[in-house]
Amino acid sequence: MIDVEKVRAETPGCRNVIHFNNAGAALEPQPVLDAVLGHLKLEAEIGGYEAADRAEAALEGVYASLARLINGAPDEIALIENATRAWDMAFYSLKLGPGDRILTAQAEYASNVIAFLQIAAKTGAAITVVPSDESGALSVEALERLIDERVKLIAVTHVPTNGGLVNPAAAIGRVARRHGIPFLLDACQSVGQMPVDVAEIQCDMLSATGRKFLRGPRGTGFLWVRREWIERLEPPFLDLHAATWTSTEGYEIRRDARRFENWESYVAGRLGLGAAAEYAMAIGLEPIWERVKALADTLRRSLGEIPGVTLRDLGHERCGIVTFTVEGLSAKELRATLSKARINTTTSSLFSTRYDMTARALDLLLRASVHYYNTEEEIARFCDVVRERAAVR
Ligand SMILES: Cc1ncc(COP(=O)(O)O)c(C=O)c1O
Numbered sequence: 001m002i003d004v005e006k007v008r009a010e011t012p013g014c015r016n017v018i019h020f021n022n023a024g025a026a027l028e029p030q031p032v033l034d035a036v037l038g039h040l041k042l043e044a045e046i047g048g049y050e051a052a053d054r055a056e057a058a059l060e061g062v063y064a065s066l067a068r069l070i071n072g073a074p075d076e077i078a079l080i081e082n083a084t085r086a087w088d089m090a091f092y093s094l095k096l097g098p099g100d101r102i103l104t105a106q107a108e109y110a111s112n113v114i115a116f117l118q119i120a121a122k123t124g125a126a127i128t129v130v131p132s133d134e135s136g137a138l139s140v141e142a143l144e145r146l147i148d149e150r151v152k153l154i155a156v157t158h159v160p161t162n163g164g165l166v167n168p169a170a171a172i173g174r175v176a177r178r179h180g181i182p183f184l185l186d187a188c189q190s191v192g193q194m195p196v197d198v199a200e201i202q203c204d205m206l207s208a209t210g211r212k213f214l215r216g217p218r219g220t221g222f223l224w225v226r227r228e229w230i231e232r233l234e235p236p237f238l239d240l241h242a243a244t245w246t247s248t249e250g251y252e253i254r255r256d257a258r259r260f261e262n263w264e265s266y267v268a269g270r271l272g273l274g275a276a277a278e279y280a281m282a283i284g285l286e287p288i289w290e291r292v293k294a295l296a297d298t299l300r301r302s303l304g305e306i307p308g309v310t311l312r313d314l315g316h317e318r319c320g321i322v323t324f325t326v327e328g329l330s331a332k333e334l335r336a337t338l339s340k341a342r343i344n345t346t347t348s349s350l351f352s353t354r355y356d357m358t359a360r361a362l363d364l365l366l367r368a369s370v371h372y373y374n375t376e377e378e379i380a381r382f383c384d385v386v387r388e389r390a391a392v393r
Helices: 004-009 030-046 048-054 057-071 083-091 110-123 141-144 169-179 267-285 285-304 331-340 354-359 375-392
Strands: 077-080 101-105 126-130 151-157 184-188 205-209 221-225 243-247 252-254 309-311 321-326 344-349 364-369
Touching: 030 048, 030 267, 030 354, 057 077, 057 110, 057 267, 077 083, 083 110, 083 184, 083 205, 083 221, 101 110, 101 141, 110 126, 110 151, 110 354, 141 169, 151 169, 169 184, 267 285, 267 331, 285 309, 285 321, 285 375, 321 331, 321 375, 331 344, 331 364, 331 375
Parallel strands: 101 126, 101 151, 151 184, 184 205
Antiparallel strands: 077 221, 205 221, 243 252, 309 321, 321 364, 344 364
């Protein structure tokens, strides 16, 4: 059981807002704030390089914390400024050629698909969207049927930006492993709200961000690459951190996952990211997941009782992201009304998940994403505001 009073007391933002934008950027807990501000202060007091030297052991600890969070190893972790670049460093390291196929999911994120399209245009590789099952999750049977010797990558988003869907990552991993196909998992929206275990999922590469359900600072993220894959992937960019200039004509690329990093970084943010991982693990990813699911179910149930509301979440198992539309009321207007009531939400548009939104004839959704520090009272207040606004459409 999570001590909700305690975690709320440790979350300064809970005093100001009802924060249902955890899939955007969650409220940071005090230990994260302390780690970031403490380091920024030290930089101001003694100098940035000198502060980093002093924080060396703590910075190494960040790799260990993130590795423990996802059940990987510290040398398989690269600290990268966000999930997009982390994902890019893995994807653009793969060598794809004419006729090679990338299998992806219906709810894939825009930035990933834009990268597929760019590489497809440059190399002649092809993109295949794996059909969904009746619940809207990626169909593992369809995936299995689409496998042939030309498939060189399975790249799937675990939890999409536009809804509560949880794609069956471990079942996808079993197919990928059986056929020896690399599996890149975009875990940007899942890490921090549920247990994510790379050994169980059997992915080969995983990208994640700091600021969302992990409750870390903005401008932080990480990539995990399975050890067997690290040296098979040549990063698209190299610098003097990722590689060493060993002779006038040559260089050697690092042998650990830090080959995907570059030298200059947001040191305070990295420390905050490590603090966020430790904070989540201290609470426990299982209890976090149980509470997030329960709160989201309550929210869906209450919203479902409001006339005009249509819930839009897909999947057998649903997470803390709740999306819906209200007949005759734009998501933008509703968001503005909620914002006036100091309730944070966001909207999710066609431009973020075009395959899925087009298939469902949707263009804009209201997205309310809950975390374990939210409460039933906040859900009731949220639903009151939605009900009142929906009544005057
Ligand atoms: C599924 C998914 N992948 C990747 C990203 C990008 O993450 P970042 O903004 O940290 O680069 C997002 C952001 O919303 C996302 O929802």
